[in-house]
Amino acid sequence: AFFLAIETSCDETAAAVFTDQYEVRSNVVASQTRWHAPFTGVVPEIAARAHLRQLLPVVDSALTEAGITLKDLSAVAVHHTPGLVGSLLVGVAAAKMLAAVLHIPLLAVNHVVSHVFACRLAAGRDIFPCVGLVVSGGHTVLLHCNSAQEMKVLGGTRDDAAGEAFDKVAALLGLGFPGGPAVEREAALGDPTAYDFPRAFADDGRLAFSFSGLKTAVLYACFGQNARRMDPPPPGPKRANLAASFQKAVIDVLVLKAKQALRQTGQRRLAVGGGVAANQAFRQALEAMCAREGVELFVPPRHLCTDNAAMAAGAVELWKQKLFAPLDLDAQPTWL
Ligand code: ATP
Ligand code: MG
Ligand code: FE
Numbered sequence: 001a002f003f004l005a006i007e008t009s010c011d012e013t014a015a016a017v018f019t020d021q022y023e024v025r026s027n028v029v030a031s032q033t034r035w036h037a038p039f040t041g042v043v044p045e046i047a048a049r050a051h052l053r054q055l056l057p058v059v060d061s062a063l064t065e066a067g068i069t070l071k072d073l074s075a076v077a078v079h080h081t082p083g084l085v086g087s088l089l090v091g092v093a094a095a096k097m098l099a100a101v102l103h104i105p106l107l108a109v110n111h112v113v114s115h116v117f118a119c120r121l122a123a124g125r126d127i128f129p130c131v132g133l134v135v136s137g138g139h140t141v142l143l144h145c146n147s148a149q150e151m152k153v154l155g156g157t158r159d160d161a162a163g164e165a166f167d168k169v170a171a172l173l174g175l176g177f178p179g180g181p182a183v184e185r186e187a188a189l190g191d192p193t194a195y196d197f198p199r200a201f202a203d204d205g206r207l208a209f210s211f212s213g214l215k216t217a218v219l220y221a222c223f224g225q226n227a228r229r230m231d232p233p234p235p236g237p238k239r240a241n242l243a244a245s246f247q248k249a250v251i252d253v254l255v256l257k258a259k260q261a262l263r264q265t266g267q268r269r270l271a272v273g274g275g276v277a278a279n280q281a282f283r284q285a286l287e288a289m290c291a292r293e294g295v296e297l298f299v300p301p302r303h304l305c306t307d308n309a310a311m312a313a314g315a316v317e318l319w320k321q322k323l324f325a326p327l328d329l330d331a332q333p334t335w336l
Contacts, residue, residue, distance in 0.1 A: 001074035003319070004062065004098070005312035006055070008091030009083025009111045010137065011042045013054035016309035017066035020074075020316050022121055026065035027303075027310040030054045033178060040171040040179075042137075048086030055094055062309070070102055077107040077315035079114060080325070081332035082138065088331035096327055107315040108325035111307075112139055112335060115273035117148050118311035119298035127298050131267045133258050135282075136274030137163035140209045140254075142261045145271065148314035154261050155207030162250050163276045165211040169218050169246050173239055174232020183243050184279050190240030192248035195221050199253045207261055209253060218246050247281060255285045262295055271298040273311075278302040 002025070007014040011032045017025040032050045036042050063069060078095035080088060099106035116132035132143035132151065140163075141156035160168070163180060170179025175186055197217050200210035222233055222242055233239045258270055270290060276282060277299055290297040304311060318324070 002066070002068055002072050003075050003077055003313070003315060004059065004073050005077040005109070005309040005315060006059065006091045006095050007079045007111070007307055007309040007312065008051045008055060008087050009079050010087055010307060011036060011047045011050070012307040013051050013058050014307060014309040015055070015059045015062035016312070017062050017068060018310060018313045018316070020319070022124075022313050022316065024121065024310045024313070025067070026062045027308055028058050028062045028065065029303075029308050030058050037177045040177045041167060042084070044084045044086055047084055048090060051087055051090035055090055059094070070098070073102060073104055075105040075107055075315070075319050076102070077109050077312045079111040079312060080108045080329055081110055082335035083111060083333065085331055085333040088333065092329060092331045096329060100327055105319060105324040106327060106329060107318045107323075108329055109312045109315050109318070110335065112141065113148060113151060114311040114314060116143065116145055116151070116271050117314040118273045118300040118304040119271035120148065121311060121313050122300040122304055123298050127269060127271050129267060130269035130271045130298070131258065131261045131265055133254070133261075133270065133272045134274045135162045135254060135272070135276035137161060137167065139274065140211070142207050142257060144265055144267070148317055154265070155209075155257070157209040157211065159210050159212040160215065162209070162211055162254060163274065165215050165250060166276065168215055169243070172219060172222060172232070173243060175243070180275055180279065183247060184281070186240055186243035187247040187281065190237065190242070190244030192244040194241035195245035197221075197245055197249040199249055199256075202253060202256060205260055205264070207257055207264070209257060211250065214246065214249055218242060247279070251279075251282045251285045254282065255289050258286070259289055259293060262293060268294070269296045269298065273300060273305060275306045277305040
């Protein structure tokens, strides 16, 4: 059986085809970077309009690359939550339309759960039960996962998401958009011990994150307490050290809280997903921690960390259990 999945939750327009055996036949992602870059962040209204322009051609490419046509589909899956409501609506409307005209089931999938499921997809074998850690532009959350359908939130961020902090610090340092990869490149040139930035909740066992104080600390370290002018710092050791020290502070707390979650739940597997999991220094720190703890680590290849539609393959399970979504399915901006 073939499935088409659609992802439009934020600023990537994506479609994928996979089988009931979790074989990915195509995974097409159209970025919108060039439209958002002038604003150093995702502009919701621009994102929704870009999805409208890009979605049908992207679906077409996904089918063509997979070597199938609409008639071959057994079901259509869509990320209907969480995300920007205008963006989600485009994907949800398209998926409902396809399900209706093709007379096939509609499957509603949670985007954050899919970020964990990307690990299952990449591993090619079962990863459950495990601790899940999703670190993306909108989320920083630890989950106790018994299956793709059964996940309990262990804790999350009290303010910004880690990816959002990467994007804001990139803008502050004049590194452009998207911020994560730019900060990673700059950090490679700097000394991660140059600045001692705050690590929120590091001294206790609470499974919680906070990145807004860290963001402010980078701001003050960059411009001083009384800074009025906020021109980005010029290229050089100071800028590189700020990036490296910021990145180290984020990685330290992410790895520490993942370790605490593993110890508190007694789980022996860790599945990490979301755009920030594309960060090489983060991946290395996770590997080192998991090796020390005797825990099996699952991290997808980079292209399955950032937003894509193939990670919605958990939908196969919904299909098998006949957990179909109604044709009046709505986009849901918040998750819980
Ligand atoms: P969510 O999944 O919470 O709805 P999103 O879909 O925007 O948010 P993703 O596409 O999963 O998030 O991830 C994008 C985020 O990942 C951005 O904030 C980006 O800066 C960050 N990111 C991408 N690559 C890297 C990297 N190499 N290092 C650090 N952060 C990165
Ligand atoms: Mg994105
Ligand atoms: Fe995402």
